[in-house]
Amino acid sequence: MLKKRLSYEKQKSWIGFAFISPWVIGFIFLFARPLIKSLVYTFHKLQIQPNGLILEFAGFENYRYAFTEDPVFIRLLVESIGNILYQVPLILVFSLFVAVILNQKFRGRFLARGVFFLPVIIASGVIINILRGDTLSAEILSGERVSFLFEVTAFEQMLIQAGLREDLVLFFTSLTNQIFELSWKSGIQILVFLAGLQTIPGSLYEASAMEGATPWETFWKVTFPMISPMIILNLVYSIIDNFSDYTNQVLRLINQHSQNLNMAYSATLAWIYFIVVFVIVGIVYAIVNRHVFYNVE
Amino acid sequence: MAELIKTGITKLLNGVAPNINAYKIEKETRKIGWSICRGILLFCMSFVLLYPLIYMISVAFRPQEQIFDPTVIWVPKSLTWDNIITAYKLMEYPAALKHTAILGIVSSILQVISCAVVGYGFARFKFKGKSLLFAMVIFTIIVPPQTVIIPLYMEYRFFDFFGLGRLIGLLRGEDLTANLLNTVWAFYLPAIFGVGIRSGLFIYMFRQFFRGMPVELEDAAYVDGCGPVRTFIKVMVPNAAPVFLTVFLFSLVWYWNDYFFTSMFSNQFTVSTVLTSRQVIDVGTSQREFSIAHQQAGCLLAIMPVLTLYIFLQKYFTESIERTGIVG
Secondary structure, eight states: OHHHHHHHHHHHHHHHHHHHHHHHHHHIIIIIHHHHHHHHHTTEEEEEETTEEEEEEOTTHHHHIIIIIOSSHHHHHHHHHHHHHHHHHHHHHHHHHHHHHHHSOOTTHHHHHHHHTHHHHHOOHHHHHHHHHHHHHHHHHHSSOOSOSOOOHHHHHHHHHTTOOHHHHHHHHHHHHTHHHHHHHOHHHHHHHHHHHHTSOHHHHHHHHHTTOOHHHHIIIIIHHHHHHHHHHHHHHHHHHHHTOTTOHHHHHHHHHHHTTOHHHHHHHHHHHHHHHHHHHHHHHHHHHTTOOOOOO | OHHHHHHHHHHHHHHHOTTOOHHHHHHHHHHHHHHHHHHHHHHHHHHHHHHHHHHHHHHHTSOGGGTTOTTOSSSOSSOOSHHHHHHHHHTTHHHHHHHHHHHHHHHHHHHHHHHHHHHHHHHHOOOTTHHHHHHHHHHHHHSOHHHHHHHHHHHHHTBOTTTHHHHHHHHHSSOOOBOOTTSTHHHHHHHHTTOSTTHHHHHHHHHHHHHHSOHHHHHHHHHTTOOHHHHIIIIIHHHTHHHHHHHHHHHHHHHHHOOHHHHHHOSSOOHHHHHHHTTTTTSSOOOHHHHHHHHHHHHHHHHHHHHHHHHHHHHHHHHHHHHHOOOO
């Protein structure tokens, strides 16, 4: 009896492996092998010939160039890290806030959800880029502001004249200017939070209401800990999403180099960039993960 | 304002039930106040999100001379189909649409199937090195595609059938390779083998979903004489309809909007790549301002099919979140 059971387990493990085997093949040949090749490229100079690539060993030349001579790379890299440091927390707060609202029961909530997931559908790099570039060029051409996202310049002037500190005003107006961008980047995050909120058992809320907790307390004592695994998921996702965004300047630089057939150098930049992303994600994950409350499965 | 509402409600409630206590009134007031705030907030944010769409529609149907007319903000003085027609011609819309649709739909169906199978494998079976392999799945999500794009290009240019071509090469003296560039296989192949656009994320989603399904279902199927494969097809798949729908929608949208891979591996234009590479902007006219309307019209044409699909599926999509809490 025991023997038969064991053999079934073994059989099952083989079947399990069969289930994931398509991915294993794909991973090895269409992901791992190209990844290793591109790492090899970074130590070479590449020449493209009709029948393939010719590699010429160059040691750390590509890396040296990237760090010491390239006029823009380091600046763009630092800029995009800086962007992430303040954008990701904002995205998280915004999307959690929206998800909590959308999770409440009110009329038209399905419609509202439909609208909020819209960015997931049309936030493709090309289209959003054309839209952004478009409003900008329209402004330049016509010499005055065309129907704009958030017309805060007049308001800005007003606040400054009212005697508020200029840097403070500029900080807040730059925040409001980014509402558009933030809300467009938050589609998936809202979705993830909403799905997480749905899984919190109602009994917890009932119990806290019985104990006389205010909504504010309920949020911090019940919702927040229960949703914390989703927060870390969203945190990692937002960082990666921000780094792999079509509008990201570093990626544009990398694409530009590869279009100019600077293959080896493009691969080098991509690798440096990837390692930076990896380290940042790792650090953030390590710090935040300690405070996450995992419900025992 | 709040005071006014409060007294109003007090009067109202006193009319209905004079003995109602102050606590309840307070609570009601808060509730109404909050729902008003929520309404305003949601309305404002919806506007921000719908803004590009409204802008697109507004400009696309506007006659050229009204684009920089400061008196026209949202609603044009007259409507025209000219921009749409011009964009339609410049984009060679029917051909681009057909290509995009075939590529997107086939790839995403293949991707959904392969990711479901792999996700189930990770969710329900125990085998050696499982956690390491799953870490690799997460790894594929993190690595930016730019890192592997060039070697991948070479891989498709001299595709050796997963090493089999080389093996044959050892026997014949000449490697057997095929050029997959500019064919649909450069998209179908990664989709089949679970490394298509954002496949890692989808595998993760399927795994989370299947892990949440009760084990009893499978045990019952096993007792009734189903093998693992039949259990998967007959028991798990029918129950996973919402997650299949969600993943399919995501996958289709990402293939539809993809710019990076399509411009790299294919010489045929899709509706996304045609927008930038054919320069809808400057063909036909040298004046920049003419372009804006054409470009907006082009964008509208490009997203129209997915947008329509989304409007129809939206109900199932948002409701499925309510019912299952699938994503993540």
